[in-house]
Amino acid sequence: MAVGVTELQVFVASPGDVQKERSRLETVIKALNNDLASGGKLRLRLVQWKTHTHPDLGEDAQDVINRQLVNLGPSDIFIGIMWKSLGTPTKRAPSGTVEEFQRAYDLWKTNPHSHVMFYFNKAPVPPEAREIKQLNKVLAFRKSLSKSGLIAEYKGLKDFEDQVRSHLSKLVLNWNLDKILAGEDTAASSGTSVKSSSIWPPPPQPPGLFIGRKEGLQALRTRLGLDETGQPTGKPQPVAAMWGIGGVGKTTLAAALTYDQHVRKAFPDGILWTSLGERPTLLSAFARWGYAFGEDGKTLASANTLAAARHELGRLLQGRRMLLVVDDVWASEPAIEFKRIRGPDCTIVFATREPEIAAELADVPPEQVYNLPPLSDEAGLELLRELARAVVDEHPEECLKLVRALGRLPLALQVAGRMLYTEAKKQRGLVEKLLNDLGAGKKLLKAKAPADRIDLERQTIPTVAVLLRQSTNRLDKTTRERFAKLGVLPRPAIVDEDMLRTRWRVKDPNPTIDILVSRGLMEPIGDGKYQIHALLVSLADSLLED
Ligand SMILES: Nc1ncnc2c1ncn2[C@@H]1O[C@H](COP(=O)(O)OP(=O)(O)OP(=O)(O)O)[C@@H](O)[C@H]1O
Ligand SMILES: [Mg+2]
Numbered sequence: 001m002a003v004g005v006t007e008l009q010v011f012v013a014s015p016g017d018v019q020k021e022r023s024r025l026e027t028v029i030k031a032l033n034n035d036l037a038s039g040g041k042l043r044l045r046l047v048q049w050k051t052h053t054h055p056d057l058g059e060d061a062q063d064v065i066n067r068q069l070v071n072l073g074p075s076d077i078f079i080g081i082m083w084k085s086l087g088t089p090t091k092r093a094p095s096g097t098v099e100e101f102q103r104a105y106d107l108w109k110t111n112p113h114s115h116v117m118f119y120f121n122k123a124p125v126p127p128e129a130r131e132i133k134q135l136n137k138v139l140a141f142r143k144s145l146s147k148s149g150l151i152a153e154y155k156g157l158k159d160f161e162d163q164v165r166s167h168l169s170k171l172v173l174n175w176n177l178d179k180i181l182a183g184e185d186t187a188a189s190s191g192t193s194v195k196s197s198s199i200w201p202p203p204p205q206p207p208g209l210f211i212g213r214k215e216g217l218q219a220l221r222t223r224l225g226l227d228e229t230g231q232p233t234g235k236p237q238p239v240a241a242m243w244g245i246g247g248v249g250k251t252t253l254a255a256a257l258t259y260d261q262h263v264r265k266a267f268p269d270g271i272l273w274t275s276l277g278e279r280p281t282l283l284s285a286f287a288r289w290g291y292a293f294g295e296d297g298k299t300l301a302s303a304n305t306l307a308a309a310r311h312e313l314g315r316l317l318q319g320r321r322m323l324l325v326v327d328d329v330w331a332s333e334p335a336i337e338f339k340r341i342r343g344p345d346c347t348i349v350f351a352t353r354e355p356e357i358a359a360e361l362a363d364v365p366p367e368q369v370y371n372l373p374p375l376s377d378e379a380g381l382e383l384l385r386e387l388a389r390a391v392v393d394e395h396p397e398e399c400l401k402l403v404r405a406l407g408r409l410p411l412a413l414q415v416a417g418r419m420l421y422t423e424a425k426k427q428r429g430l431v432e433k434l435l436n437d438l439g440a441g442k443k444l445l446k447a448k449a450p451a452d453r454i455d456l457e458r459q460t461i462p463t464v465a466v467l468l469r470q471s472t473n474r475l476d477k478t479t480r481e482r483f484a485k486l487g488v489l490p491r492p493a494i495v496d497e498d499m500l501r502t503r504w505r506v507k508d509p510n511p512t513i514d515i516l517v518s519r520g521l522m523e524p525i526g527d528g529k530y531q532i533h534a535l536l537v538s539l540a541d542s543l544l545e546d
Contacts (some may be wrong), residue, residue: 011047011075012099018121022048022162025079032168032199042172047075074394076114078104078170079164083121086137098141103298105150109301113198115171118142118151118156119160121294137371166454166461171431208452209414212379216253221263221372223454224323224347230262239339241350241362244372245520246468247411247449250351251275253372254325257349269320275327278470280334282306286313287340310341317343330474332360337473353471374408374533383410387417391431398435405439407492407534414450415464441491441538468539471521479515480543487541491534 012025029044078100087095093102101118108116111389145151152167154160190453218228221275227238245252259273272292274285286309290301293316300316303309320343329335329352339361340350359366365400370462375383380403385392392399406412415546418440423434437443445465454461474481481506486493500509516522524528 001313002531007043007045008172009047009075010044010077010079011100011104012079012081013048013097013104014081015083015085015086015095015097018081018083020157021081021119021121021160023156024424025164028161028165028168032172034164037318040086044168044172055469062438064205074108075104077168078108078114078116080116080118080136081121081160083116083123083139083206084125085134097517099388110536116150117167118145119164120151120154121154121160130519149184157540166451169451170454174318182404188396193281193485209387210252210256210382210386211383212375212412213249213253213256216249217256217260220257220349221254221260223349223370224257224263224266224267226262230260230265232266236266236347237364238342238346239348239350239361239363240370241352241358242370242372243352243355243358243520245374245409245536246353246471247409247535248374249410250353252374254349256352258323258325262325267321267323269322271325273325273327276330276334277328278330280330282334282337285311286310290311291312295368314341314343317346319343319345320485321345325351327351329357329361330354332357335361345380350413354518355520375410375413377408380404380406380408380413383413383419384417384535387414388420388424391420391435395431395435398432402435405491405534406441407442409533409535411449411453411464411467412444412535415447418450419444419447441535442537443540445538445542463538464535465542468535472517472539472543475519476516479512482512484519486532486541487539487544489536489537491537493531493532493537494529495522496529 007283010025010029015021026046026302029046030135033043078101082097086099090096090099093099104114104116108114121253124282125131142151152163152506154163158496167192194414196484209509220240220242221227223237223240225232225234227233242250242254258273264271270292272289274289276285283303283306286306287301290297290299290303290312297312297316300309304310322343322345324342324346324349326338327350327352335350335352335357338350340393342348350358351469352358352361355366355369355371360368362369376378379399381392381396381400382401384399402416403413419438420431420434424431434443445468446463448461449464449467451461453467472483475483485503495503497509497513500513502505504512506512511520517524517530521536522532525531
């Protein structure tokens with residue numbers, strides 16, 4: 001191995017009926033290593049008993065494998081694959097694959113840098129008695145893992161390949177950035193030797209590109225009791241809430257905050273991260289944090305009632321100075337649970353799209369709740385330049401126009417930047433047209449979001465429209481229809497009560513205005529006027545089409 005190159009060991013375990021998936025995994029890893037070669041610092045090494053063990057005398061076949069694998073050291077990434085067979089029983093477990101999984105799982109519990117993922121094939125199984133028996137065992141095993149959040153389902157080889165590639169790419173990206181941002185040396189010889197990160201679990205998207213957020217970062221640091229130089233000025237607020245429209249960069253900013261060296265110093269006992277989403281499962285969110293506390297967190301990690309988990313987490317947070325980041329909040333009730341377990345020396349940072357929820361969660365007057373704005377023109381252009389330098393250098397004015405047309409929204413700029421880059425590589429002549437089309441919003445809404453917005457549950461990358469529609473899907477039918485009617489307005493849209501009264505054909509538009517404002521879809525800008533973000537107007541337009 002070349003000097004300065006870190007190798008992450010990927011261990012694959014499976015019974016014999018998914019041999020094709022194993023070969024695909026080999027192909028995926030080879031391709032990823034080729035891509036990684038240009039960066040030069042990281043490689044993946046696939047370990048499987050087929051290639052890393054030799055015949056030996058031992059207790060049973062699996063025991064021989066185990067002892068030989070121990071010599072290789074613990075793996076950084078464990079990948080299990082199963083379809084219709086659990087495999088051959090060993091003396092210690094229902095099958096060799098299950099035994100290998102259990103070893104990896106135990107390691108995962110103590111080392112937050114290791115990763116475990118189990119893939120189950122959903123393809124139908126021929127109804128033969130022998131196979132049904134094995135299949136039932138697989139189903140039981142799968143069920144035992146279902147709460148852990150460590151499983152993925154696939155349908156066919158191609159789907160397996162896509163999922164495993166996206167999963168591994170994301171891990172590599174996270175691993176790299178985690179090390180770089182934490183200022184650790186990437187030249188260590190094995191990934192497993194790196195000391196644990198103090199954020200658990202790692203945020204879903206360590207900021208790859210992080211542009212134009214000096215003020216945003218300071219706004220949050222101030223709430224954590226840190227001044228411009230990062231020095232403590234007083235006691236941190238117990239709760240800080242931030243809101244901002246979809247794709248404005250809340251998760252990215254919160255993630256950046258957790259990697260800030262001064263913030264880490266201010267919370268020496270560590271940082272806990274959770275992303276609630278639209279259907280939060282509080283018990284698993286709490287229990288997962290148990291792993292951050294090592295031995296002390298075992299009861300929490302295995303708690304099976306919310307009351308027990310709440311009690312245990314409350315106990316663990318007593319006397320600890322920790323930062324709790326609760327991201328992607330869609331309702332105040334589950335989020336309030338975190339305030340109940342907060343230790344006296346801990347701070348919670350909440351992030352949500354909806355100003356009303358932020359105001360409910362923060363213990364300060366609504367006007368002091370932090371509203372994360374879109375980027376400035378300069379930062380927006382810089383972001384575009386980072387992604388499509390040649391295009392911005394060649395068409396600076398059109399690009400600035402595009403930045404404005406997209407309302408300086410990082411999500412939109414990320415997507416636009418990548419599309420421009422690809423187009424410029426293909427056919428230079430079409431870049432102008434793309435610049436124009438993107439500004440209109442329609443094309444952009446239909447495009448896939450950046451890879452860091454992968455839906456881990458479904459293992460797919462949603463379109464920009466799907467992400468933004470999370471907000472409009474929650475509106476009642478009438479309000480949604482009224483919002484859709486705003487899609488024909490110029491972007492960004494400036495409206496007032498009279499105009500909305502006519503457009504919606506209602507006597508009093510205020511109740512609907514109030515809902516849209518409380519959901520962050522419309523913003524009061526004084527003088528009885530309201531503004532709707534350019535991309536949200538495009539979104540309204542797309543609703544009209546449906
Ligand atoms: N400051 C930034 N510099 C560069 N890219 C950014 C920045 N902020 C956000 N992004 C990118 O924009 C996209 C949206 O960001 P992010 O997911 O943080 O938004 P969000 O406000 O959390 O959205 P949601 O409301 O959907 O949760 C991501 O792909 C992210 O990488
Ligand atoms: Mg987010």
